[in-house]
Amino acid sequence: MINFNLFFNYVKRLERDNPVKAPFSGSNLISNMSNVPYNNPVYTQINAPGRYWIYEYTLAISKELLGYVRGKYSTVPIPGAEVTLNQDALITAATAEKVALIEKLRTELDEASRRNQLERRAAENVAMKTTLNEVPLPIFIG
Amino acid sequence: MAMFGRQRDVQLFNSVNQELIHDIIEQLVGYYKVMLNQTPANVYGEAQNKTYLGPILIPCLLVRGGTTQETDTFGPDTFRELEVRFWKDDLISANVVPEIGDIILWNNLYFEVDNTNENQLVVGKDPNYPYNSDVVPFGDSLSIILTCHLTRPEILGIEQQTL
Numbered sequence: 001m002i003n004f005n006l007f008f009n010y011v012k013r014l015e016r017d018n019p020v021k022a023p024f025s026g027s028n029l030i031s032n033m034s035n036v037p038y039n040n041p042v043y044t045q046i047n048a049p050g051r052y053w054i055y056e057y058t059l060a061i062s063k064e065l066l067g068y069v070r071g072k073y074s075t076v077p078i079p080g081a082e083v084t085l086n087q088d089a090l091i092t093a094a095t096a097e098k099v100a101l102i103e104k105l106r107t108e109l110d111e112a113s114r115r116n117q118l119e120r121r122a123a124e125n126v127a128m129k130t131t132l133n134e135v136p137l138p139i140f141i142g
Numbered sequence: 143m144a145m146f147g148r149q150r151d152v153q154l155f156n157s158v159n160q161e162l163i164h165d166i167i168e169q170l171v172g173y174y175k176v177m178l179n180q181t182p183a184n185v186y187g188e189a190q191n192k193t194y195l196g197p198i199l200i201p202c203l204l205v206r207g208g209t210t211q212e213t214d215t216f217g218p219d220t221f222r223e224l225e226v227r228f229w230k231d232d233l234i235s236a237n238v239v240p241e242i243g244d245i246i247l248w249n250n251l252y253f254e255v256d257n258t259n260e261n262q263l264v265v266g267k268d269p270n271y272p273y274n275s276d277v278v279p280f281g282d283s284l285s286i287i288l289t290c291h292l293t294r295p296e297i298l299g300i301e302q303q304t305l
Contacts, residue, residue, distance in 0.1 A: 072146075072151070073151065073154070073155075076154070076155050076158045076159075077155060077262060077264060077284055077285075078158070078159055078162060078163070078203070078229075078284075078285075079159070079163075079202070079203050079227035079228060079229050079262065079284065079285030079286075079287065080203060080205070080225070080227040080262065080285060080287050081203070081227075083158065083162065085158075
């Protein structure tokens with residue numbers, strides 16, 4: 001005798017016409033922002049553009065941190081004189097790079113969103129219809 | 143307990159000095175040290191002929207004075223001053239204690255040390271003289287600055303040997 005588990009989805013009759021009803025019930029139900037299933041991405045599963053973004057953002061953070069480290073002593077004594085460290089330049093550059101990278105990420109995610117994909121597909125359909133409408137009808141000579 | 147000038151801060155200063163003096167500026171001078179045990183003195187305590195040890199090449203920073211000429215009854219003479227700024231760690235590595243009367247060789251010119259000045263302390267503290275157990279690991283003596291004047295190798299008895 002072999003044991004099997006049989007799963008089936010069901011919808012209550014009272015809820016089947018509810019437009020905001022979750023497709024599944026149970027512990028996976030998302031009720032607010034706190035239980036949205038955001039998982040930490042695994043680095044090995046990130047593609048090359050994503051890894052390059054991480055590399056650039058890490059570089060910007062490192063630059064910013066180095067700027068703060070060098071800001072503890074803006075001038076460093078050398079024999080008989082002192083040299084000025086580039087704290088301001090590092091922090092300014094790092095801040096600008098971080099803002100640009102966040103904006104780039106936001107733009108790319110927005111372009112790849114479900115809504116944009118649907119809009120693009122709709123535009124393709126319209127273009128396809130227009131193209132097909134321009135195709136001449138065959139002439140039948142009887 | 144002081145918050146600034148701990149040994150980690152001193153290490154930061156030392157790393158900056160190391161990179162700047164050794165890898166970026168790379169200015170070297172030859173240092174001749176008087177060997178007192180082989181320099182006989184006369185009855186007045188004066189040594190007419192000195193014996194030097196060296197030269198040892200030591201990295202440093204230089205402040206070059208201009209050359210001036212003066213003519214007197216014995217003829218023209220050339221004067222020039224030179225300020226040699228050593229990072230103290232370099233002197234410790236070379237095992238050299240600068241003293242008045244030592245000779246600096248730079249650009250085939252010989253300069254005699256007139257004065258030594260060790261007065262650049264990180265955050266104003268020298269860990270060798272704490273006077274308080276709380277400030278032992280704080281601060282550092284960073285540099286020794288030598289004030290020198292141009293001299294002639296004939297007076298010193300130093301002659302350049304060429305093959």
